[in-house]
Amino acid sequence: xxxxxxxxxxxxxxxxxxxxxxxxxxxxxxxxxxxxxxxxxxxxxxxxxxxxxxxxxxxxxxxxxxxxxxxxxxxxxxxxxxxxxxxxxxxxxxxxxxxxxxxxxxxxxxxxxxxxxxxxxxxxxx
Amino acid sequence: xxxxxxxxxxxxxxxxxxxxxxxxxxxxxxxxxxxxxxxxxxxxxxxxxxxxxxxxxxxxxxxxxxxxxxxxxxxxxxxxxxxxxxxxxxxxxxxxxxxxxxxxxxxxxxxxxxxxxxxxxxxxxx
DNA sequence: CAGTATCCTTTACGATACTG
DNA sequence: CAGTATCGTAAAGGATACTG
Numbered sequence: 001x002x003x004x005x006x007x008x009x010x011x012x013x014x015x016x017x018x019x020x021x022x023x024x025x026x027x028x029x030x031x032x033x034x035x036x037x038x039x040x041x042x043x044x045x046x047x048x049x050x051x052x053x054x055x056x057x058x059x060x061x062x063x064x065x066x067x068x069x070x071x072x073x074x075x076x077x078x079x080x081x082x083x084x085x086x087x088x089x090x091x092x093x094x095x096x097x098x099x100x101x102x103x104x105x106x107x108x109x110x111x112x113x114x115x116x117x118x119x120x121x122x123x124x125x126x
Numbered sequence: 127x128x129x130x131x132x133x134x135x136x137x138x139x140x141x142x143x144x145x146x147x148x149x150x151x152x153x154x155x156x157x158x159x160x161x162x163x164x165x166x167x168x169x170x171x172x173x174x175x176x177x178x179x180x181x182x183x184x185x186x187x188x189x190x191x192x193x194x195x196x197x198x199x200x201x202x203x204x205x206x207x208x209x210x211x212x213x214x215x216x217x218x219x220x221x222x223x224x225x226x227x228x229x230x231x232x233x234x235x236x237x238x239x240x241x242x243x244x245x246x247x248x249x250x251x252x
Numbered sequence: 253c254a255g256t257a258t259c260c261t262t263t264a265c266g267a268t269a270c271t272g
Numbered sequence: 273c274a275g276t277a278t279c280g281t282a283a284a285g286g287a288t289a290c291t292g
Contacts, residue, residue, distance in 0.1 A: 031130045104220065
């Protein structure tokens with residue numbers, strides 16, 4: 001396996017997990033990427049598709065994904081203005097690598113929830 | 127693909143990404159799981175292996191991973207006390223699903239860093 | 253429609269000291 | 273050795289209002 005440790009702060013930028021993967025994790029980024037899997041979508045469509053994300057946070061996360069090269073941003077000045085976001089080839093590749101993990105999460109959701117119940121019960125009173 | 131949207135807060139607990147995967151992401155959890163891939167390790171060994179994590183944060187994240195059923199915690203009361211952490215079968219399975227993504231991050235690290243440079247240059251002055 | 257701007261709360265993390 | 277306790281900082285996110 002690849003090494004997971006670093007000895008200096010400078011070295012952390014050479015760690016793929018710290019420099020690449022940590023930027024895809026977080027609460028919303030995987031969800032946004034998956035929302036664009038099938039076809040490009042406009043800002044409002046992405047927001048409605050996800051449901052529980054605010055406009056400000058969606059904008060912020062779209063920018064970060066665009067910066068890392070996963071998304072394209074296409075502006076059709078209207079009026080009304082229409083901005084469309086789509087996966088780049090790199091983004092499509094990432095989603096491909098991400099999907100096994102998403103399916104795994106779906107398959108093991110019950111196991112994880114059960115584990116939490118057990119832990120919370122056993123740890124409450126010794 | 128699985129749906130990524132929710133319409134209520136209660137519904138979010140049925141979303142595998144929100145309820146399972148989001149708990150594995152974050153700055154340290156994948157790194158900790160990978161550090162235990164080959165064999166169980168004691169607390170101090172994990173800390174040395176990762177390098178740039180504090181004792182408090184390591185404890186916190188180990189607890190969370192244990193709670194979700196990915197880690198076992200075995201205490202050998204000393205003195206001196208020795209606490210060993212290892213992957214459960216569920217945890218091993220998760221690491222298996224995680225590795226393709228880690229290798230992908232390693233392979234595409236340069237692409238991502240280049241994308242960031244391009245974005246930062248182009249967005250500085252229009 | 254697709255953002256910004258502002259304000260506020262929560263969460264994660266870092267640093268350090270102390271303990272069975 | 274493997275924590276816990278305390279304190280402070282920084283990043284992420286939520287709510288709401290405003291704009292070209």
